[in-house]
Amino acid sequence: xxxxxxxxxxxxxxxxxxxxxxxxxxxxxxxxxxxxxxxxxxxxxxxxxxxxxxxxxxxxxxxxxxxxxxxxxxxxxxxxxxxxxxxxxxxxxxxxxxxxxxxxxxxxxxxxxxxxxxxxxxxxxxxxxxxxxxxxxxxxxxxxxxxxxxxxxxxxxxxxxxxxxxxxxxxxxxxxxxxxxxxxxxxxxxxxxxxxxxxxxxxxxxxxxxxxxxx
Amino acid sequence: xxxxxxxxxxxxxxxxxxxxxxxxxxxxxxxxxxxxxxxxxxxxxxxxxxxxxxxxxxxxxxxxxxxxxxxxxxxxxxxxxxxxxxxxxxxxxxxxxxxxxxxxxxxxxxxxxxxxxxxxxxxxxxxxxxxxxxxxxxxxxxxxxxxxxxxxxxxxxxxxxxxxxxxxxxxxxxxxxxxxxxxxxxxxxxxxxxxxxxxxxxxxxxxxxxxxxxx
Numbered sequence: 274x275x276x277x278x279x280x281x282x283x284x285x286x287x288x289x290x291x292x293x294x295x296x297x298x299x300x301x302x303x304x305x306x307x308x309x310x311x312x313x314x315x316x317x318x319x320x321x322x323x324x325x326x327x328x329x330x331x332x333x334x335x336x337x338x339x340x341x342x343x344x345x346x347x348x349x350x351x352x353x354x355x356x357x358x359x360x361x362x363x364x365x366x367x368x369x370x371x372x373x374x375x376x377x378x379x380x381x382x383x384x385x386x387x388x389x390x391x392x393x394x395x396x397x398x399x400x401x402x403x404x405x406x407x408x409x410x411x412x413x414x415x416x417x418x419x420x421x422x423x424x425x426x427x428x429x430x431x432x433x434x435x436x437x438x439x440x441x442x443x444x445x446x447x448x449x450x451x452x453x454x455x456x457x458x459x460x461x462x463x464x465x466x467x468x469x470x471x472x473x474x475x476x477x478x479x480x481x482x483x484x485x486x487x488x
Numbered sequence: 489x490x491x492x493x494x495x496x497x498x499x500x501x502x503x504x505x506x507x508x509x510x511x512x513x514x515x516x517x518x519x520x521x522x523x524x525x526x527x528x529x530x531x532x533x534x535x536x537x538x539x540x541x542x543x544x545x546x547x548x549x550x551x552x553x554x555x556x557x558x559x560x561x562x563x564x565x566x567x568x569x570x571x572x573x574x575x576x577x578x579x580x581x582x583x584x585x586x587x588x589x590x591x592x593x594x595x596x597x598x599x600x601x602x603x604x605x606x607x608x609x610x611x612x613x614x615x616x617x618x619x620x621x622x623x624x625x626x627x628x629x630x631x632x633x634x635x636x637x638x639x640x641x642x643x644x645x646x647x648x649x650x651x652x653x654x655x656x657x658x659x660x661x662x663x664x665x666x667x668x669x670x671x672x673x674x675x676x677x678x679x680x681x682x683x684x685x686x687x688x689x690x691x692x693x694x695x696x697x698x699x700x701x702x703x
């Protein structure tokens with residue numbers, strides 16, 4: 274499936290960086306749980322960082338039912354932005370400095386998941402998407418926890434990706450200059466895992482923790 | 489200086505995570521150049537990832553003068569969101585999973601920097617903020633490059649920070665369960681630097697490249 278670009282998703286510049294196919298969009302969404310949800314209250318923009326997960330052609334995000342972001346964006350237009358920062362691109366002129374990145378922008382009306390059984394299933398999938406096998410280890414979700422959680426979804430009907438993964442692109446004449454240029458790659462990297470100080474002695478670290486990666 | 493929280497910036501939940509002092513806000517902005525700018529076109533929200541830099545009480549971002557984001561947010565309300573993802577927080581229940589992070593949210597009307605000399609100074613500061621000493625090494629900016637660049641600014645008058653930097657917080661009874669809990673810390677980490685294949689032989693790598701860090 275390839276989305277047809279709309280007025281909101283069609284790249285205005287750098288057309289060679291734009292992608293509209295589901296494979297590219299899904300790969301970026303699956304590689305980066307962090308996202309920023311933009312929404313409008315009284316005509317002014319708000320942006321809130323949160324986590325997203327994907328099930329088929331839909332992304333979801335969640336939080337406390339008391340969250341302003343969730344209350345104000347449910348059944349309203351949102352723009353969800355997901356970005357992996359892949360590096361600083363150092364050129365021979367200030368003008369041609371750039372970044373390498375993979376990003377997705379999705380537009381549409383957020384819907385709210387209301388059925389408690391469906392909410393439970395979506396939250397289980399969220400946990401399993403991040404940490405395969407974890408739901409079976411956890412203390413089961415309580416009904417009041419389901420109730421206290423709001424889940425919003427967005428169908429990926431109006432979505433685009435943008436990718437830059439290149440060396441610097443300098444002006445032709447600038448390549449003759451003895452100025453250092455290149456790429457400083459970046460990735461979100463896991464550091465040393467810190468077991469909870471209150472962990473019961475001997476509790477094994479699951480593989481979904483030890484091997485957890487982003488990107 | 490501590491900002492007085494407004495209706496837009498006052499934390500609605502997790503009050504203990506909220507900060508309104510300039511020191512905290514500036515430290516987060518200075519640690520993470522990546523940001524997401526949210527703006528409104530025809531009543532619907534847009535979110536665009538870009539880079540920001542700070543000069544005193546103002547943050548700036550820039551891009552091509554042809555950029556939709558810059559044209560549509562100049563002299564309009566924006567919300568700039570900056571976030572450092574510091575880790576996955578694994579709890580004993582799905583409900584108490586969380587993230588460690590440092591975030592800033594700034595609201596206000598974006599202004600446009602129009603004077604060419606001021607634009608040049610701002611762009612020099614941008615380069616120097618990221619890479620101290622680099623402006624002196626680069627091919628000087630051309631007037632047409634200044635003209636082709638739009639710079640927007642936002643005074644940090646209505647801004648808040650949010651920080652979570654803790655172990656999991658589980659329900660009291662759940663601490664008795666033999667379930668692995670803890671923190672998987674994350675950071676944006678530089679990988680192996682890739683000199684441009686077209687670099688002139690013998691061009692030394694500057695220290696601002698070799699030692700460049702985010703976070």
